[in-house]
Amino acid sequence: MLAVLCLSACVKDGDIITTDGAQAVELSGSGDVVIDKNTPDGLSLTLNWTDNSHLTSSDERVQLPVGTTVNTLQFSATTDFQSVIEILTDSGSTSMQFTAESLNSLVGRVGLPGDQASPLYIRMRSVLSNNTEPKYSNVYQIQVTPYTIDMTIGFVLDASRVDTGRTLYSANSDGVYSGFLGVSGWYNWWLLEGNGVLWGNIGDDGGGKPFVISSNDLHWNFWYPGPAGCYYTVVNTVRQEWSALHIPSLTVSGDITGEMTYDRKTGKWTLAANAANAGAATIRISGTGKQYNAQTGTDDAAAIDTPVAFGMDGGKLTFGQTPTDITVNIPAAGEITLTLDLNDPQAWNCEVTEGSDTPAEVQQILYVLGNDDTWNYDQYLTLYDEDNLCYAAAVNFNCSWGYYFSKEYQGWDHINQDPNTTEWKLILNGTDDNNIPGPGVGLYVTIASLGWMSYWYGMADPITSVSYTGFNDNWDVTEMTAVPGQVGVYSAQVTATADTPWGVQILLNGSWDYMFGTYLDGSLRWSKKQDGNPKGWEVGKTYTFTVDLCKCTYSLSE
Amino acid sequence: MFERMMGILLPFILASCVQVSCTQESPVTNPRQQEIIPAEPGTFAKGADVSWLTQMESEGLVFNSKSGVPTECMKLLKEDCNVDAIRLRVWVNPSAGWNNVHDVLVKARRAASLGLRLMIDFHFSDTWADPGHQQTPAAWADYDLEHLNNAVSSHVTEVLGLLKDFNITPEWVQIGNETRGGMLYPLGSIENGNNYAELTNAGYDAVKAVFPDAKVIVHIDSGNNLGLFTYVFDYLKNKGGKYDIIGMSLYPETGKSADYVNKCVSNISSLYTKYGKPVMVCEIGMDYDQAEECRDCIASLIAKGRETGHLEGVFYWEPQAPAGYNEGYGKGCFVNGTPTVALDAFKD
Numbered sequence: 058m059l060a061v062l063c064l065s066a067c068v069k070d071g072d073i074i075t076t077d078g079a080q081a082v083e084l085s086g087s088g089d090v091v092i093d094k095n096t097p098d099g100l101s102l103t104l105n106w107t108d109n110s111h112l113t114s115s116d117e118r119v120q121l122p123v124g125t126t127v128n129t130l131q132f133s134a135t136t137d138f139q140s141v142i143e144i145l146t147d148s149g150s151t152s153m154q155f156t157a158e159s160l161n162s163l164v165g166r167v168g169l170p171g172d173q174a175s176p177l178y179i180r181m182r183s184v185l186s187n188n189t190e191p192k193y194s195n196v197y198q199i200q201v202t203p204y205t206i207d208m209t210i211g212f213v214l215d216a217s218r219v220d221t222g223r224t225l226y227s228a229n230s231d232g233v234y235s236g237f238l239g240v241s242g243w244y245n246w247w248l249l250e251g252n253g254v255l256w257g258n259i260g261d262d263g264g265g266k267p268f269v270i271s272s273n274d275l276h277w278n279f280w281y282p283g284p285a286g287c288y289y290t291v292v293n294t295v296r297q298e299w300s301a302l303h304i305p306s307l308t309v310s311g312d313i314t315g316e317m318t319y320d321r322k323t324g325k326w327t328l329a330a331n332a333a334n335a336g337a338a339t340i341r342i343s344g345t346g347k348q349y350n351a352q353t354g355t356d357d358a359a360a361i362d363t364p365v366a367f368g369m370d371g372g373k374l375t376f377g378q379t380p381t382d383i384t385v386n387i388p389a390a391g392e393i394t395l396t397l398d399l400n401d402p403q404a405w406n407c408e409v410t411e412g413s414d415t416p417a418e419v420q421q422i423l424y425v426l427g428n429d430d431t432w433n434y435d436q437y438l439t440l441y442d443e444d445n446l447c448y449a450a451a452v453n454f455n456c457s458w459g460y461y462f463s464k465e466y467q468g469w470d471h472i473n474q475d476p477n478t479t480e481w482k483l484i485l486n487g488t489d490d491n492n493i494p495g496p497g498v499g500l501y502v503t504i505a506s507l508g509w510m511s512y513w514y515g516m517a518d519p520i521t522s523v524s525y526t527g528f529n530d531n532w533d534v535t536e537m538t539a540v541p542g543q544v545g546v547y548s549a550q551v552t553a554t555a556d557t558p559w560g561v562q563i564l565l566n567g568s569w570d571y572m573f574g575t576y577l578d579g580s581l582r583w584s585k586k587q588d589g590n591p592k593g594w595e596v597g598k599t600y601t602f603t604v605d606l607c608k609c610t611y612s613l614s615e
Numbered sequence: 616m617f618e619r620m621m622g623i624l625l626p627f628i629l630a631s632c633v634q635v636s637c638t639q640e641s642p643v644t645n646p647r648q649q650e651i652i653p654a655e656p657g658t659f660a661k662g663a664d665v666s667w668l669t670q671m672e673s674e675g676l677v678f679n680s681k682s683g684v685p686t687e688c689m690k691l692l693k694e695d696c697n698v699d700a701i702r703l704r705v706w707v708n709p710s711a712g713w714n715n716v717h718d719v720l721v722k723a724r725r726a727a728s729l730g731l732r733l734m735i736d737f738h739f740s741d742t743w744a745d746p747g748h749q750q751t752p753a754a755w756a757d758y759d760l761e762h763l764n765n766a767v768s769s770h771v772t773e774v775l776g777l778l779k780d781f782n783i784t785p786e787w788v789q790i791g792n793e794t795r796g797g798m799l800y801p802l803g804s805i806e807n808g809n810n811y812a813e814l815t816n817a818g819y820d821a822v823k824a825v826f827p828d829a830k831v832i833v834h835i836d837s838g839n840n841l842g843l844f845t846y847v848f849d850y851l852k853n854k855g856g857k858y859d860i861i862g863m864s865l866y867p868e869t870g871k872s873a874d875y876v877n878k879c880v881s882n883i884s885s886l887y888t889k890y891g892k893p894v895m896v897c898e899i900g901m902d903y904d905q906a907e908e909c910r911d912c913i914a915s916l917i918a919k920g921r922e923t924g925h926l927e928g929v930f931y932w933e934p935q936a937p938a939g940y941n942e943g944y945g946k947g948c949f950v951n952g953t954p955t956v957a958l959d960a961f962k963d
């Protein structure tokens with residue numbers, strides 16, 4: 058039956074112009090495949106189909122737009138196509154190619170068993186639009202022999218879907234992956250299975266739902282709760298949920314005692330101690346964690362207190378709720394370091410080494426002293442790039458003697474201009490003689506990196522205007538008003554009419570290049586933002602939105 | 616006489632609704648559906664061998680027009696560089712799949728849909744065939760000459776037949792690649808009696824059986840070295856070898872391109888005088904960072920070659936290859952996925 062595509066009313070005759078609609082294509086391909094795991098990038102399968110991008114109309118004089126037909130390849134293990142894996146083809150394309158790796162992943166998702174030949178049924182579904190009947194191609198059948206995929210490893214990808222090198226482990230290849238991950242607060246990530254299936258939080262009414270997982274096209278990435286640190290993470294692809302057990306601290310008892318320190322960059326817990334004797338020592342390691350799951354969401358108050366403990370079974374470290382004895386060897390009496398290495402989910406390790414090797418905790422703020430001729434530790438920069446220890450904030454300058462940075466509250470440690478260079482370099486343990494000259498009078502975005510030991514200003518000019526964009530997923534720019542008597546504080550009214558899925562940007566001096574972004578915990582970060590509704594955002598309410606560019610915080614108050 | 620009418624399409628194409636003039640005189644054409652006008656057969660070919668293209672795409676390479684817009688490579692070559700022909704190599708049963716008959720079909724269809732002319736380059740090997748390598752395909756390794764002739768014929772028929780099934784007609788077909796010493800070693804060595812000529816003829820006849828109008832090319836490297844050509848084409852002349860066009864490769868060294876061109880052009884004239892066959896430069900390339908010299912070299916070759924009346928075209932070999940591709944190839948003419956000025960030589 059002809060689908061009416063084009064109703065064209067001539068004034069005098071009322072002609073109706075119709076089109077045959079999407080045409081079914083003829084599908085062919087390169088034939089049976091034994092997928093070679095040794096050439097993952099090699100070409101394994103080529104599919105070709107006839108071109109159906111050109112529609113025809115009942116009036117030959119009328120030519121219709123090209124490429125409006127939507128062609129979707131369907132792959133199935135059965136002739137009835139009851140369960141299919143679909144791949145949308147590019148508009149106007151007439152072929153698709155699969156490397157060994159991509160085909161193996163595809164047929165794994167289709168459900169073909171490894172290391173044996175099985176039929177794969179392929180057809181093309183062609184439609185003009187959702188309200189028109191699809192046309193199907195011939196069914197192209199081939200025999201495919203996939204190679205067996207290792208399903209014991211789940212690969213942790215970052216928010217950009219780049220492999221982080223970290224993994225979770227499924228000992229029984231049963232779709233349940235677990236392991237310890239050290240993360241920053243609200244860390245965004247994905248889990249990629251060996252068969253190419255990518256898991257994240259399920260999409261839900263335009264937003265992601267924490268701890269309920271999905272691998273369909275509309276899913277979001279996973280994200281952790283607010284507290285940074287060590288999480289025992291379980292992704293259960295069978296029950297389609299995941300959980301995160303935050304471990305804020307671990308206590309060691311027995312022959313070695315003390316509180317361990319966690320370094321999320323190395324994924325290790327450490328404890329420096331003094332050993333009276335060398336030789337075998339028996340210890341226990343335990344603590345109390347906070348369990349986040351599909352019921353609690355990321356609500357810290359709802360998170361469930363849960364005992365955590367390590368033990369040893371058959372020489373291997375175990376993890377659970379009840380501690381058992383762990384035997385370690387102390388190489389020599391004196392200063393030692395106990396290290397609990399949780400990086401490899403297949404082989405956690407606990408050992409004692411000589412000497413002290415405990416990581417310092419990453420400082421979240423860096424104090425600024427002297428910027429306004431006061432020296433009272435009430436102004437600071439906020440960490441925004443942990444990898445390079447970069448701190449930033451708006452700082453109000455009007456200084457007579459320059460300024461310096463200080464790490465410890467009222468520690469009076471000086472981080473000053475490096476006197477050995479004219480570049481903007483920093484030096485630890487400097488003196489007042491080497492204070493950093495102020496950039497001028499006014500509110501400047503000030504940045505310091507203790508990783509690179511340098512400092513700079515986010516903009517050459519002081520802040521003269523502040524605006525926001527992004528609320529309600531609306532990217533119009535709205536000016537904010539300076540709050541009298543509070544330097545660096547600006548406010549504006551905003552009504553929540555919809556979700557704010559991508560966060561909010563605070564633009565400085567009207568430029569999209571200079572911005573603070575909202576994080577879900579109520580903080581602002583220089584040049585970054587976190588996707589999702591800002592803290593306190595509820596549709597239907599009207600707020601006073603206030604930002605403090607000096608303290609790097611924001612609030613929504615009704 | 617009808618009045619003007621407005622066509623209202625379904626919502627999904629509202630934005631492109633067709634305005635139809637209700638007159639009987641002329642069709643109404645949406646600009647986006649202009650028919651591709653194929654390059655005219657028999658005219659001077661400005662070509663590119665892009666056999667790596669699908670493999671590169673699978674590896675994530677993206678190509679950009681000179682204005683920075685990501686663009687399909689053949690389309691880019693056509694629109695930005697005046698390329699009007701595509702050359703594609705065929706391997707018999709390559710271990711990694713790329714350049715097998717099905718991969719060739721994908722690229723050939725794409726070229727045809729753009730109205731580009733096509734040269735098919737049979738290597739008669741599972742891998743690279745060049746002056747130093749003419750390895751017989753593994754599946755043919757034990758064949759005697761009769762079987763090998765049949766295998767050549769069947770392979771050519773299979774590949775060209777598949778193209779024909781998809782209404783693609785190559786204008787040129789190359790039998791063997793850089794066969795200065797023959798092909799399908801050891802049996803097809805030029806030092807092995809009539810074998811190389813027989814194998815060439817097996818390919819030639821198979822081509823003509825499928826596409827009678829296709830021109831068959833025998834291709835030798837080093838277009839600046841006349842001796843290599845007279846060695847092979849004297850042999851073919853003496854042994855009754857059949858071909859229509861003499862194919863050349865030419866890879867000038869930096870700073871010496873003018874000399875290469877002059878010798879090549881001289882050879883084109885000499886070869887025509889001696890064998891009565893025109894020449895196609897099937898491959899040309901220079902170091903990617905010598906784009907201006909490369910442009911001038913190709914432009915000079917085209918100008919001087921056309922003056923002889925016997926040069927039928929020039930194909931740049933894998934212009935889209937980024938520097939260092941495939942373990943070190945450096946004679947492409949794209950930088951950061953965008954053409955350099957080298958192919959400006961193709962502009963009239």
